[in-house]
Each structure stands twice: as C-alpha cells, then as structure tokens.
Amino acid sequence: MSAPVTPTLLYLDDITVSFDGFRALNSLSLAIDHAEMRAIIGPNGAGKTTMMDVITGKTRPDQGTALFEGSHDLTVLDEAAIAELGIGRKFQTPTVFEMHSVEDNLLLAIKDKRGPFLTLFSRRTTLERERIEVLLERIRLTAHRYRKAGELSHGQKQWLEIGMLLAQEPKLLLIDEPAAGMTDQETADTAELLRDIAKTKAVVVVEHDMTFVRDLNVKVTCLHDGSVLAEGSLDAVSANERVVEVYLGR
Template sequence: MEPVTQSLLYLDNISVVFDGFRALNKLSLTIEEAEMRAIIGPNGAGKTTMMDVITGKTRPTAGEAMFAGIHDLTTMDEADIAQLGIGRKFQTPTVFDMHTVEDNLLLAVKSDRRAFANITWRRTAHERARIDELLERIRLKDQRHRQAAELSHGQKQWLEIGMLLAQEPRLLLVDEPAAGMTDQETADTAELLRDIAKTRSVVVVEHDMQFVRDLGVKVTVLHEGSVLAEGSLDQVSANERVIEVYLGR
C-alpha cells in the first residue's frame, strides 16, 4: 500500500462530539519520525481526547487519523493500535507494586506470549541484555531488585516509561510526566525523554512550563479542541491569543 503521508502520525480535521459538546473541533496535527512534541493548553482544551483518538479509546465523529502513512487508526481497536507501536503513559503510574523493578520490565518485554511459549519460557540472553539496557536508560539500574512499591513517585514514572519502551513503540504518548516530581526528578525526566526521542517519536502533554522549556521542542497549543498556535515555547508564549486563553485577558 502506498503511504498517504510520510509523517508517522497524521491527524486531519478530527472532530469528536459528546452529547452536543465538541471536545475536538477540526484538529489537524502531524508528528514526524523521532520527533518530540509538547502539547499544552488549558483544562478542557482537548488534550486527553486527542490521545484517546490516537490510541483507539475514542472514535472520532469526523476526520482522518493515519499512522505510518498506511494504518487508519479510526477503524482499529485499542489492542491492535498498541500492536502497531503506539504506547501511552497515563499521569498516574501503573506498575506492579509487589514485583521487583526487573520483573516489571520483564513482564513488559515484547516476546511470544502464547500459552505453549509461556510454559517453556526461559529468559534469553537477548532479554537479559534488553532488561539491562532499559534499567540503565531509565536510571533504575541500582534499584533492579527493589519492589516497585518502594520506589519514589518519580522512579515509578520512569519504571512505567521503561515498561512502555520494552514493548518497542514507534510513538510514545506521555501524560504530565513531571506531575508530583521533585526538581531533580523533573530535570532527569526531561533528559530521559530527550534521549528517547533520538530513536522514536514522543508526544508529551504537560502543564509545567519549566519542564516544557527543559524539553526544548516544538510546542502545540490546543484550545477548545483546535490548534491555537505552534512554535517554540517563547514563540507561543508571546502569542496574544495564547496569553488571552491562559490569563483570561
């Protein structure tokens, strides 16, 4: 099949209407391979609904959503979209508290999960190397044998990001990763996401403007379900409409 677009993610005129309320209003957005984009906007701007559409949780009322130029996301369910390589991290970390950090990652590693394969499963050298690489990347190498319940909030966030990376996504959707973190954890998380974006695409929804500045990426501002402005953080911060929306002036 000939790709419709060269962009990894292509949203065109996406609208979502809930009982007369227009959560998304002709939203258009493209994300390229190995690009990180920050999405900001006031509450109710449509940020979560946009991610729901991308992951198949919500069907758009109108519009087109393509992944890798050939996959129509509007016709697929959540499991099939995840298999394509779209991973989503929600604001509250979801990890297996009673398992070790290493076992959390092992449970998430992309491998054959059929019943017979599980019965005969042995950890391979490749999986061991993959776990070591992930632990190094998410800054939890020294915590590998600790139970996830013992980690700090920020470390749990990193562990969940690692669990998503274990599934080898091409696109990672991350919702407010800096919420509840210490200043050091916030800085480390920005560095982690910048590192991830060298090899895969990352969309970060965030309210913390200092964190967005640390990411140093293109920013898309949503308002009432549409794109209000795009550019660097300095550019959108100087936009009169953005100032009006955020400050009510």
C-alpha cells in the same frame, strides 16, 4: 481505501469526538514526524488526554482521519493492535504493576508475542535479560530491580513507566505529564531522558510545567477547546495573544 501518501509518522486530520454533545475534540489536525519531539500544552479540558485516547484506540472519533505511518488506520484498531504497531503510552498518574517486581514490570513490557498460549510457555531469553539490564541502567533502577513497583517513590514509578514504554520498542511515545509531582532535579533529569529518547523515536509530551517544556526545547502545540490554537517554537506560541488569553494568563 487507498492510503494517502503522508511523510509523517502520525497524521491526525479533522478529528472530532463528542461526549453527550460536548466536543472534547473539534476537528483537530496534527502531524508528528519520525524522531520528532512535540510538546502539547493547553488548559484543562482542551482535549489533550482525549487526543491520546484517540491515538491509542481507547476512544473512537466521530469523524476524521488518524493514520500511523501513512497506512494504518488507528480509528478501526483496538488498543492491543495499536500498541503492536509501535505506539506506547504513559499515563498521567504513574501506572505500573504495583505487585510485580521492577524487573517483571519491564519483562511484561518487553516486545514479544502477546498471546496467552505463547506467554504460558515463554522463557526469558538471554537477549531479553540483556535488554532489561540496559533499561534498568537507563532508568536508574538497577538497584531496585527486585523491589515491588508499588514500593518505589513517585518519581521512580514515572521513570519505570517510561522504561516500560521503551521496552515495547515503540516508534511513537505518548507521554502524559511526566514531570507531575517530581522534584526540580527529577524534572530536569526527565527532560534530559526524553531528549535522549527523541533522538531515535517520535515523542509527544503533554505538560503543564512551562519550565519543563522550555527544558525540552522543542516545537510546541497549544490546544484549546479541542483544536489547535497555536503551533511553533515555545517563544512564538507564548507570544501568541490567544494563547496568553486562554492559557498562560496575562
């Protein structure tokens, strides 16, 4: 297959996924640019999570094209290979390694060789130590570095998971409902953190909290029934009659 020349980082075209006849994604097309932040909104069952599953290799689409950096076919790679390409994913409910310390969570995430024999003999390098310091500072968990991740508050776990994503040094971050269960202050801080990340990396954020989406101040894509309903600035999308009808409510 000759790679089509696409200027975009992530290119989805005509992706369809069916579960027992139910079309979770219905010829979905989406393109994300380098260092772009995009907010994905849409009602429950619109296909937001399935879309992330397709991008990260958890679900194979029935048809369609999914290309990363124009040449890597995401539909044939497994989760580990896709993660190595530089796509990181944060789950909807914060998923960290609860029995490991905060620091070890970051250590496991840090970009490094992933094979069993290499981890068996690996030693933490000075560079890794410095990276962990910087990350701890950035996600404001320096004081909690030796605590078990399971002991952190919900908001701290969300941030730890974002930190783990950053440790992977991905080119694209997929972030599922980062503001869920957070206080107003945490939500505002998270928006700021994500805006900061998006200066250098592409970020796709799935979110229901419209205040948060407004805080992000980025291009919005509204999904419905497995395909794109509307795309554009939040104001333009909010004004779209179909969006109001299926999602925002009158």
